[in-house]
Amino acid sequence: MPSATLLGQALISGVLAGGMYGLLALGLSLSWGLLRLVNLSYFALAFLAAYLTYELGTTYHVEPWWSAVLIVPSMVAIGVVQYWVFDKFKVNELASLLITFSFAVILEVVIQLYWTADYRRFETHYSTLSIKAGPFYIPVLELVLCLVAGALAWGTWLWLRKTYVGKALRASAEDADIAAAYGVDHKKLAYLLSGISAGYAGVAGTFIALIATLAPAQIWAWLGVVFAVVIIGRLGNPLGALFAGMAIGASESLAMAVMSPAWAPVVSFSVLIVILLWDPDWL
Amino acid sequence: MIDRMSAWPRRRVLAGMVGATAALGAPAILRAAPSGKPVRVGGTLSLTGFLAQTAVIHKIAAEIMVEEINGRNGFLGRPVEYVLLDDQSKPEVARSLYEKLITVDKVDLIQGPYATAPILAAMGVAQRYGKVIIQSSMGIPKMQTYDMAFPATPFGPEPQKTYPNVILDAMASLPTPPKTIVILTSKFPSAQFMAQGMREESGKRGVNVVLYLEYESGNRDFGAIAARVKEANADFLWVGSLGLESNQLLEALRKLDYTPKNSFHLYPAPGPLALSPDGKNALCSTFLEPAEPFMSRPGVARQAAAYKERATKANLPYAIIDAQAAGMISEWQILEAGVNGAKSLEDKAIAAFLKKNTVDTIYGTLRFDGLYNHGNAEQLIKQVQGGEWKVVWPTKYAAPGVKLIGS
Amino acid sequence: MTNANGLPKLAAVLGIAVFAILPTAGLPAFYESFFYLVFFWVSLSTSWALLSGFAGYFSLGHAAFFGVGMYTTATLTTKFEVPFLATIPAAAALAALLGIGIGAVVFRVRRLRGELFALLTLAVTFVIATIILNTPIDGGAGVFMISVPMPAIMSSQTGTIYVLGFAMCVLTLAIAWWVAHSRLGMGLFAIHDDEDVAEAKGVPTFRYKIVAFALSAGIAGAVGGIHAMYVGFLTVGGTFELTVPLYVVLMSVLGGSRHWFGPAVGATVITALLYAFISGGEAMIGRALVGAILIIAILWLPDGVVPAVQKWLRRQRVAGAGASATAMPAELVPVELAPTKPVGQRNILEARTVTKRFGGLQALDGVDLDVREGEILGLVGPNGSGKTTLINVISGHFPLTSGTIAVDGVQIGHLPAHEIAGRGVARTYQIPRPFANMTVLDNVTLAATFGGPARPAAEMRDEAVHWIGFTGLAGKEAALPAELNLHERKFLELARALAARPKLLLLDEVLSGLNPAEIDNAIRLVRAIRAQGATIVFVEHLMRAVVELSDRVAVLNEGKLFALGAPRDVMRDPRVISIYLGKAYAA
Secondary structure, three states, rough: OOHHHHHHHHHHHHHHHHHHHHHHHHHHHHHHHHOOOOOOOHHHHHHHHHHHHHHHHHOOOHHHHHHHHHHHHHHHHHHHHHHHHHOOOOOOOHHHHHHEEEHHHHHHHHHHHHHOOEEEOOOOOOOOOOOOOOEEEEHHHHHHOOOOOOHHHHHHHHHHHHHHHHHHHHHHHHHHHHHHHHOOHHHHHHHHHHHHHHHHHHHHHHHHHHHOOOOOHHHHOOHHHHHHHHHHHOOOHHHHHHHHHHHHHHHHHHHHHHHOOHHHHHHHHHHHHHHHHHHOOOO | OOOOOHHHHHHHHHHHHHHHHHOOOHHHHHHOOOOOOOOOEEEEEOOOOOOHHHHHHHHHHHHHHHHHHHHHEEOOOEEEEEEEEOOOOOOHHHHHHHHHHHHHHHHHEEEOOHHHHHHHHHHHHHHHOOOOOOEEOOHHHOOOOOOOOOEEOOOOOOHHHHHHHHHHHHHHHHOOOOEEEEEEEEEEEHHHHHHHHHHEEEEHOOOOOEEEEEOOOOOOOHHHHHHHHHHHHEEEEEEEEEEOOHHHHHHHHHOOOOOOOOOEEEEEHHHHHOOOOOHHHOOOOOOOOOOHHHHHOHHHHHHHHHHHHHHHOOOOOOOOOOOOHHHHHHHHHHHHHHHHHHOOHHHHHHHHHHHHHHHEEEOEEEEEOOHOOOOOOOOOEEEEEEOEEEEOOOHHHOOOOOOOOOO | OOOHHHHHHHHHHHHHHHHHHHHOOOOOOOHHHHHHHHHHHHHHHHHHHHHHOOOOOOOOOHHHHHHHHHHHHHHHHOOOOHHHHHHHHHHHHHHHHHHHHHHHHOOOOOOHHHHHHHOOOOHHHHHHHHHHHHHHOOOOEEOOOOOOOOOOOOOOHHHHHHHHHHHHHHHHHHHHHHHHHHHHHHHHHHHOOOOOHHHHOOOOOHHHHHHHHHHHHHHHHHHHHHHHHOOOOOOHHHHHHOHHHHHHHHHHHHHOOOOHHHHHHHHHHHHHHHHOOOOOOHHHHHHHHHHHHHHHHHHOOOOOOOHHHHHEEEEEEEEHHOOOOOOOOOOOOOOOOOOOOOOOOOOEEEEEEEEEEOOOEEEEEEEEEEEEEOOOOOOOOOOOOHHHHHHHHHHOOOOOOOEEEOOOOOOOOOHHHHHHHHEEEEEOOOOOOOOOOOOOOHHHHHHHOOOOOOOOOOHHHHHHHEEEEEOOOOOOOOHHHOOOHHHHHHHHHHHHHHHHHOOOOEOOOOOOOOOHHHHHHHHHHHHHHHHOEEEEEEEEOOOHHHHHHHOOOEEEEEEEEEEEOOHEEEEEHHHHHHHHHHOOOOO
């Protein structure tokens, strides 16, 4: 039976890893839930942001947060342009899947052309920093990531729930025609949301550059788990995405602490299946 | 390890020296440039997809070799043309493309792809059409069941038995030899295969396997695994890793403020591990590094320099020649020797020649008359020292002054 | 019309013939491999569309069935030395069983539609992949098929695989064509648009979904079994990666997922594109170009290639015939005043202590109600009194909490909605819920088909045309519901309900939103319907209609039957007036 320390450490590590899932899921959840657009290109945009962070960091020695000041708004702009295309062509949900997937493939090629398929690592002196809390270690970068993800998720949730803009967006998502009759300018809000979602991908990219090693094929590494996180957290619910990410990360990690790590996906996804079927009220 | 040098017949040594002289740049007027209809050699590499980062290394090495071969005599006096297609890291695409190369493009010869799955797919095609196929990256020799398939990398026929003993020998040579070992492995066929061998051989030699863990390849989060490794705290950590997994594991361990006493990594991406601050003194498997005694082998110095130049120009962050590139170089050296030695482009003749003769390659002298057409096992151990990979074991392959650092 | 029908059939026969004899033409093996891969993707994406395209149950788990098929063949041939061909049916059967198993659990749960179904299928894939990875089925070492003997159907291995792939492809397309043109397909398309309404119209939704899922999974399993031989070396990673589930979606979307031939077109285009840029020099640029081409294609043809082609062809035909394609609002067809039939003696509907609770909310609290044959019963009451809930419970949209309901003597309280529909109960919806992607004719034909015992398709069609004419929608058979105005859509609801020849017709606020002329027309229509022999219960707020039409009026309040009697008596009852707080006369 594994020790309490081991289980505790695994739990911490899993929750923090889940923060990354939640951050990647944020934009996709909002876009899918409120705009009915399944935007797979956020994975590629995140990696583009990561590569740019890496490039600015290694060639021009710019700190990642300064790079983010440049990169995230660029991502927002890309999100706005994407929505312009979707709107002009009246793209439906399934078509958006195909379009954004193809766009992600194009981005992957662009990345590979410029940075090659070889691995790149953005080395920083703080990448293995940890805070020691009793017998446990809390890696600093992942913690910061989770705090940022939490702030963004919570802020978005508040914005959607409490402000006029947020409520208008949710109304439009439910029924755009009726909402328009009440004076909701769906278009402007949609552009805003599309930009923000892409912006979140940019933020995720900054952290990916700091935490992970980059290779173009890695764009697809998170696809399955983030899909699961988005859906279990309920579409359009930013806090749901974050908690679902952490829950999945924690369950994976705890499973790996107790049994052969190769069995872990069975545990986390079986739990997922059971929860989906049972659907307790507290979820 | 039997020293094969003394068993070389003089004729072969002479042949080798002549070849070496030619390669080292005998004046052009002494040999005619290859002319006539090109000999077309077809092959695929995973230029896109998840295997792309290593395939690009193979591509560069192949280009260097084709140029070199054409700078000599080509194949039987004719220039060589490499018809390269992209198998997108998918075995079914590899299979169909080899069929295209053979049945539509009607290439004269073929060269193997990269990685076990595409190689097996290509091997099936080669077998159906009676083509010789040379490959350099299949880590499970017993799968090479086709009689006319030849390994360019000296894994030896049973690396899962021989190589763990190389590692255990190295460990036994340390002042305090490890008594306990943690074995981690990805469930990728070639890694898992070696991990099982490591477990068995460790048991036979009295090294206690205190923890044996398997993770799925593509695992994202090494936190829990690192916690278990730290808790086991064995004398030696053996990781059947591929790509970035070693980096991820070592980083996860460092975040727990734990540095493994001795760590060995099977098939990681060499650049990231050597350059990582967590990679200090990490051990790894190799067949060649750009240092003595390898650099003295005929042509290697020039190939290493050419590789560095081209890899840098191709914007690869890690431009140092190593076993992957060498494998591809060896593939072409064997094909050249086979064609020129058999004096024929007929696959059967080439295969017959290779079975009966040895070939001098970047890996030394290779023979193909053993089980699964494999010769001796020449898998070595390298270590990160000062941010660079240095061969440390067996000691006769270590550069002067370089020795294994243990703890 | 015969010429237009003949051409595609001829093309199909020619196509099959050409591809069938291709292997004997001595083509280089590569083309056999390439066409095999085309057949492979056609079969896989078409099988995906059977459930996910036709019925709209978006599955991300196609790799699970494909993988089960691959590993079934791999295990049986390598570990048990079963001949390769014999393993294919086993692969199909096992995969189909898995599909049926998942469906049996999942399809009963109403909220597990849409994305949740997608996620569930994805999760099942991961679970199966991990189990295979960690057990001796694969165990991580991969399964090597090189020593498995190939049946010598053709002289070469590639030729044999081509034939197997081709046979599978033809079989799959045949199944897809048959499903699309059968009752099953009609039901699946209806489920896609509105599952609850489909169920209420008599479509046995659970059974149909299971059948579609079993077919989809079984085909994928068989395809996987054949593919195991093609690939030669199976790894868990290579088999269960997201490529298969994602590509089948892309191919179906590109070609048109609701059409039986759509995925085939998409699969062919994408496979051809993937092979267009294989040269080593252009690998990366080629990949980007493929992405760009796909983007442009789907932006330009958002519903897919096949529907776009169909639309174009239809426009050519219409332009050629010179007919006006613009839809004009339907003329109000004045309905003949039908002679009133005397109300019968037996009870068509007998409700006893009907109770319905939603969690803590008591919507119906012991309602006792009898409706006599041929009667028109008005059902009124303030908002929230339970009128629509009563309709929903009778029609089976919600299950009863307690009590009994009998229609023409048969207990229906515990039956699923589609069986209730089969027992002669039909309903309309207050806000019309036509099947959005089906024409008016198809909407009504479906109701006729599923509303009663099976009859020949031509008969159903005629029945549908009759009712379309009866409700004044003649000439609009080919229109899509979106092209109709509210009045027309309400009458479409009626036509659908009538096409099932119901004994009991439940109308839910059929008059709301109509102008006075339309209301008068509707009232005449309701009388005409009763004259055909139907018994009608109608919920209405418009008091003048209630008083005009009803033989009796039932008043519901807070889930209980508050009053029952002749219209004028009930409407003048001071208690009734008081529960409306003065809203009695709204007309």
